Amino acid sequence: MADGANDEAVGDNPEQAPSEEVVGDVPSPKKAKRKSAAAAAAAGKRKSKRASTLKKEASKKAVDKEQHAPDPPESEAYSEIKEQLNQRYSLGRIPEAVKTTSFAKQDLEVGRNPKVLLSKKSSILASSDDPFATREGKTLLWRDINMVLSGKKDGEKDRYLLEGVWGEVPQRKTTAIMGPSGAGKTSLLNILAGRAASRGRVSIQSEIRLNNYVVDPKKIEVRQHIAFVAQDDSLQVTATPRESIYFSAKLRLPKDTPEKTLIKLTNKMLQELGLEKCADTFVGGALLKGISGGERKRTSIGVELVVKPAMVFLDEPTSGLDSFSAMQVCRVLQKVAHAGSSVLFTIHQPASDIFNQFDQLILLNRGRVMYQGAVDDIEPYFQQRGHPLPPRYNPADWIMTVAQSVPWEELISCGFFPEDKRHLPDPDTEIFVDGKDASGHHSDEMDDKSYIRAGILTQVHLLYSREIRNITRDKASIGARFGLTIFLAVLIGIIFLDVGNTDKAKPQNLQSHFGALIMVVLMSMFGTAQPALLAFPEERPVFLREYSTSHYSVVAYFMARLSMEASLTALQVLLLLTIDYFLISLNGPFGIMYIAVYALAMSSTALAVLLGCAVEDPKLGQEMLPILFVPQMLFAGFFVVPELIPVWLRWARYLCSLTWAIRIIMVEEFGNGCGGGEADAACERVLNSVGASEDETWWNWLILIGLFVVFRLGALFILRQKALKFY
Numbered sequence: 001m002a003d004g005a006n007d008e009a010v011g012d013n014p015e016q017a018p019s020e021e022v023v024g025d026v027p028s029p030k031k032a033k034r035k036s037a038a039a040a041a042a043a044g045k046r047k048s049k050r051a052s053t054l055k056k057e058a059s060k061k062a063v064d065k066e067q068h069a070p071d072p073p074e075s076e077a078y079s080e081i082k083e084q085l086n087q088r089y090s091l092g093r094i095p096e097a098v099k100t101t102s103f104a105k106q107d108l109e110v111g112r113n114p115k116v117l118l119s120k121k122s123s124i125l126a127s128s129d130d131p132f133a134t135r136e137g138k139t140l141l142w143r144d145i146n147m148v149l150s151g152k153k154d155g156e157k158d159r160y161l162l163e164g165v166w167g168e169v170p171q172r173k174t175t176a177i178m179g180p181s182g183a184g185k186t187s188l189l190n191i192l193a194g195r196a197a198s199r200g201r202v203s204i205q206s207e208i209r210l211n212n213y214v215v216d217p218k219k220i221e222v223r224q225h226i227a228f229v230a231q232d233d234s235l236q237v238t239a240t241p242r243e244s245i246y247f248s249a250k251l252r253l254p255k256d257t258p259e260k261t262l263i264k265l266t267n268k269m270l271q272e273l274g275l276e277k278c279a280d281t282f283v284g285g286a287l288l289k290g291i292s293g294g295e296r297k298r299t300s301i302g303v304e305l306v307v308k309p310a311m312v313f314l315d316e317p318t319s320g321l322d323s324f325s326a327m328q329v330c331r332v333l334q335k336v337a338h339a340g341s342s343v344l345f346t347i348h349q350p351a352s353d354i355f356n357q358f359d360q361l362i363l364l365n366r367g368r369v370m371y372q373g374a375v376d377d378i379e380p381y382f383q384q385r386g387h388p389l390p391p392r393y394n395p396a397d398w399i400m401t402v403a404q405s406v407p408w409e410e411l412i413s414c415g416f417f418p419e420d421k422r423h424l425p426d427p428d429t430e431i432f433v434d435g436k437d438a439s440g441h442h443s444d445e446m447d448d449k450s451y452i453r454a455g456i457l458t459q460v461h462l463l464y465s466r467e468i469r470n471i472t473r474d475k476a477s478i479g480a481r482f483g484l485t486i487f488l489a490v491l492i493g494i495i496f497l498d499v500g501n502t503d504k505a506k507p508q509n510l511q512s513h514f515g516a517l518i519m520v521v522l523m524s525m526f527g528t529a530q531p532a533l534l535a536f537p538e539e540r541p542v543f544l545r546e547y548s549t550s551h552y553s554v555v556a557y558f559m560a561r562l563s564m565e566a567s568l569t570a571l572q573v574l575l576l577l578t579i580d581y582f583l584i585s586l587n588g589p590f591g592i593m594y595i596a597v598y599a600l601a602m603s604s605t606a607l608a609v610l611l612g613c614a615v616e617d618p619k620l621g622q623e624m625l626p627i628l629f630v631p632q633m634l635f636a637g638f639f640v641v642p643e644l645i646p647v648w649l650r651w652a653r654y655l656c657s658l659t660w661a662i663r664i665i666m667v668e669e670f671g672n673g674c675g676g677g678e679a680d681a682a683c684e685r686v687l688n689s690v691g692a693s694e695d696e697t698w699w700n701w702l703i704l705i706g707l708f709v710v711f712r713l714g715a716l717f718i719l720r721q722k723a724l725k726f727y
């Protein structure tokens with residue numbers, strides 16, 4: 001960080017003289033000189049602004065005093081490290097950037113003895129019902145971030161979307177990223193949050209340090225340390241704001257957090273964000289009317305803030321909010337920062353009262369850092385470079401006007417775009433190497449087991465309850481699912497009414513009986529697998545957000561969905577088979593027939609889930625439906641006998657659950673005799689045509705169950721890979 005910003009960062013004392021230097025290369029003027037040179041109106045305005053700044057600092061100080069116990073005496077470890085730092089830099093003091101970022105006293109102690117602070121954090125998180133309780137923050141700093149878009153054709157120039165970007169998010173500060181549209185704000189935020197990676201024509205290089213541990217934020221264990229609120233809200237449509245916030249608190253706070261603390265935290269969060277009136281209304285979505293867009297945005301913020309995160313990143317948290325709500329959100333972010341968190345967000349042209357709430361600003365222009373430092377230092381910084389803030393002008397508007405209207409060459413020649421002058425210590429040196437792993441692994445700092453969150457059973461239970469709640473609230477879709485099942489079951493039953501009792505010696509009767517069975521099994525597959533195929537692509541944004549912010553494990557999510565699908569499928573198959581068994585007058589024992597149809601439905605659902613996990617878009621999921629069913633029908637042996645299928649393709653039938661299920665069902669239906677004589681011989685021929693034999697029934701069961709297990713494990717694997725690679 002540049003000097004001016006550092007002064008601000010360390011100078012919490014309201015009595016302290018304003019920083020004398022501003023960020024960058026150009027020497028800074030004295031504030032007094034600036035005051036006297038300004039016009040009377042401007043001076044008056046600045047005075048009041050300064051007064052408000054001092055007031056802000058004073059209140060910050062008061063909050064700090066109230067929330068933070070006095071520092072313990074300097075530890076031996078800290079003194080020793082400070083001494084080594086002094087020797088290394090030969091500056092007689094630790095550089096400010098270092099002091100305010102990676103090597104603040106507590107950070108060094110975390111590096112040395114992380115357990116002490118982490119256990120302290122655990123007890124604070126578990127016991128306090130204040131969402132703004134003091135927490136152990138983290139400092140994120142970065143340098144040399146480049147994002148390059150390579151030219152499409154040979155000879156076409158590469159374009160820098162971000163170039164040499166540097167900066168930091170200090171603890172206990174709010175840091176805003178501003179800049180004209182296309183300046184690279186979202187790209188920078190995404191890179192820092194591990195949500196962007198080199199891909200296609202875009203390549204990204206970066207050096208990012210978390211408490212001076214060089215980390216790769218793309219790694220899930222690093223990402224899970226950062227509470228992230230994306231621009232587009234991905235909340236469960238049928239949950240209410242209260243349920244969404246509680247769900248996050250229950251799963252992410254230590255598992256010994258008392259229930260009443262969770263409820264109090266939720267209520268306080270709702271109150272702080274002005275969500276009390278709509279706390280029990282559905283969040284809603286495209287097909288379900290719910291709370292407003294602004295309320296949804298604030299709910300997303302509440303979901304992240306309720307867990308008292310050490311670091312919070314937000315992409316345009318105030319977009320779509322009216323000025324009152326925007327101010328409310330900024331105040332909440334300020335409170336979170338004062339509690340110890342590092343808060344970073346992108347924002348578009350804030351109103352001046354909102355802008356003045358921020359502590360730090362990173363101004364990007366065409367992918368480069370035009371300013372980085374304290375908000376209070378912006379005015380002298382721009383004045384020094386020949387663009388003083390006009391009287392009664394919103395500073396946020398002014399800096400954007402300068403960034404957009406002044407010619408690029410002039411901005412450069414005026415001394416904007418300061419170089420990164422920080423002297424960051426080498427993270428590979430002995431002092432800082434403790435527990436460090438460039439990938440973020442095995443570092444105490446990255447130790448995600450700093451406290452025990454809800455166990456896997458609680459996760460499954462909460463997720464399962466949420467799924468069931470989702471289904472019961474989404475009456476239209478559950479009504480359609482069961483309504484259609486009943487309608488089609490009755491239709492099939494009426495069309496094949498009593499065919500089970502006809503004389504099988506007549507080929508047309510046997511064919512109808514066989515057709516009735518095929519219709520029932522196909523119906524059980526279609527009716528259950530189709531919703532399962534579409535479920536994951538539709539839930540994907542919510543799952544990825546929750547997984548990447550450490551709500552639950554992939555296995556817990558998977559188990560909860562499996563339990564929910566198993567319950568729904570059991571009910572659906574029961575309805576279908578009960579209606580058709582009696583209308584068609586099937587002959588096989590009801591229990592075994594039910595289990596066989598259920599096993600087929602579950603196995604088809606498993607394949608559907610596998611495909612659903614592999615696609616990202618619900619529309620693509622719809623298109624995949626034929627792939628799910630057509631091969632099954634082709635290879636099962638009832639449309640075409642396997643001998644007529646080309647040899648090199650015959651193996652495919654072994655992967656079709658329908659092949660094995662139909663054999664089991666046929667044996668139960670026709671294997672116990674069809675009335676003797678010619679009828680028995682006809683039934684035998686039917687069994688042979690699908691390769692069914694009573695002796696192989698156990699094998700058929702085993703393979704059917706095996707396919708279910710393989711498809712499910714495949715889906716779990718794909719889901720995990722997707723979740724880990726989420727960009």
Ligand SMILES: Nc1ncnc2c1ncn2[C@@H]1O[C@H](COP(=O)(O)OP(=O)(O)OP(=O)(O)O)[C@@H](O)[C@H]1O
Nearest residue numbers: 149161179180181182183184185186187188202348
């Ligand atoms: N994957 C990508 N491929 C090509 N260009 C990209 C990619 N990602 C970002 N860009 C380009 O990088 C530039 C910065 O984009 P970014 O979304 O970060 O800007 P922004 O400052 O957040 O803009 P806005 O304020 O309009 O949201 C834009 O010109 C954008 O088109």
